[in-house]
Amino acid sequence: MHRNATLAASAAALSLALTACGGSEPEPAAPESEPTVRAMQDRTDEPTAAPVPFPEAADGEDYEACFDGECEVHVTVGSEIEFDGEFRVPTTTVESIGDSVTVVARDSNGYLSFELGEDGTGNFQNTLNVQVVAIREEEAVLKFWPGEYQG
Known part of the structure; x- marks a missing residue:
């Protein structure tokens, strides 16, 4: 009988302790798919990366600067750039x-064509190099410089 009394007293104490803590059933956890208010605040406090600015071409849209074979220009579809005859590439479009x-x-005699991605380079008849510095939508920055062979 002493044993039953001890068990009953222990059960009563446990019941009292659970009731004092707010009940005998634990509160359900928030579903993982729904962010908490704090988590949402944390997301809005994160800095966003600033967009990378489109580079300025050293020679802007001054295509005449390219005549000597060395320039960096801003281009759009249809831009025509003329070079000195020594480069054997009179005009690029x-x-x-x-x-x-x-x-x-x-x-x-015909034509040479390059399709270049950003940072891609090409070479016209070993006399003139071209590099795509940057591309954005319908504009690009191209860099030209003399090749190894001129003659």
């Missing part, structure tokens, strides 16, 4: 701009 830039050089 920007044919298209998207994920890449298509640059075409034409002369009396």
